[in-house]
Amino acid sequence: MDMAVILTFHNRKNKTLSCLKSLLHQTYVENGTIQLECYFCDDGSTDGSSEQIRVQYPKVHLTYGDGSLFWAKGMFKSLSKALETKHDFYLMVNDDVDFYPDMIRTMLESYYEVESKAPLVAIVGSTEDSFGGNWTYGGQIWNKQLIHERYVPVLPEKPCRECNMSNWNCFLIPDQMIKNIGSIDDYYEHAKADNDYSNRIILSGNKIYVAHKYIGICQRNSINNTWRDETLSLKKRLEYANKPIGLPIKSELHYCMKFHGVKWPLWVGKRYLWIYLSWIKHVIKERIRYNDGI
Structure with a gap:
């Protein structure tokens, strides 16, 4: 079975290399269950990330940006390269996740558990923090209400639970779904492309399910010095x-x-x-x- 990993990065060499190492040392990769192909986009890094990857992992497919792609366009470029070759699955990941060795096994087992519940299904993996095992990213239920809008996390458990919105820290898409729904919308400047694709999956009559257990550790992004920081002017x-x-x-x-x-x-x-x-x-x-x- 063949799986393409899609990732974009910018000046996070240590995180990118750690993430790549965790991907290549997955149990299902080491025992030959999965043939993994990595497609990474380096969006203008100046910290030697690509040079290190080429030395340590020469089989990784690298594409490049000039620093203006950010996440959505970088992921689009990586996926476009991957789509030049047939793969059974496409795994969207962020390099800030420390993946557990059985991540791919968890994602695939969850997929086969629910694949008959809709014409096509995608699987979102849940991450937890390193302090108290609290949910950080994954699948959510969005209530679509203008005034009282809510995003409620869907925690991993058996049997797999359904959601309608997903973070792409770890997101598994079967080949046929991409053929039917299309690629990432690269109009976005950075965020929103994962929410966009979640909506497209649901509106097309297909479904998203949450993998039945946590797949790795990822801390929540801080809101300090962002537009969400209420202490700023x-x-x-x-x-x-x-x-x-x-x-x-x-x-x-x-x-x-x-x-x-x-x-x-x-x-x-x-x-x-x-x-x-x-x-x-x-x-x-x-x-x-x-x-x-x-």
């Missing part, structure tokens, strides 16, 4: 929001117009209104605390 938060890795309007418009119908202006407005409202709330709290201190 409004100017600074808007500045971060406009960066490709923030909440760029081009990507938000594209996503909302694709999946929110005639209500897309409300969904776009909601994202940016939250920044203003949360900033006002923080300012009021700080003022109250200051006055109480006096």
Whole structure:
């Protein structure tokens, strides 16, 4: 059985190499159950990542960007290279995951457990933190409500549970699904491409299931010094929001117009209104605390 691993990276040499090592030392790879082909996109790294990969792992297929691809376009480029050759499965991963040795086994066993429950199924792997074993990324249930929007994590268990939204820290797609649904939408500047593909899977009448146990360790990304950081000034938060890795309007418009119908202006407005409202709330709290201190 043949599996292609899709990954993009930028200046995270130690994480990228550690991730690659964990992939190549999977139980199913070492015992010959799976033939693994790795397709990595180096988006303008200057830390010697690609040079090290070429020396240590010359069979890895490398493509290159100039630093402007970010995640969505980098993943698209890697997947495009992989699609030049027939593979049974495509495994989307992030290099910040420390994969357990039985990750591929867990993903495939989960796939075969549920493959008959829909025309086509994809499997999302769940990660946990290294401190208390708490869920960090994986599958979620999105309630699709404008006012009271919620994303509720779907924890791994047997039998596998269904979800309708997924993070691509570890995401397994069968070949036929990509043939039917298509590739990653590379219009996005960074994020949203995994949410986009999740929606496309569900809208096409297919399903996403959560693998039946955790597949690795991955810490949650910090919100410090991002557009979500309520301790920053409004100017600074808007500045971060406009960066490709923030909440760029081009990507938000594209996503909302694709999946929110005639209500897309409300969904776009909601994202940016939250920044203003949360900033006002923080300012009021700080003022109250200051006055109480006096």
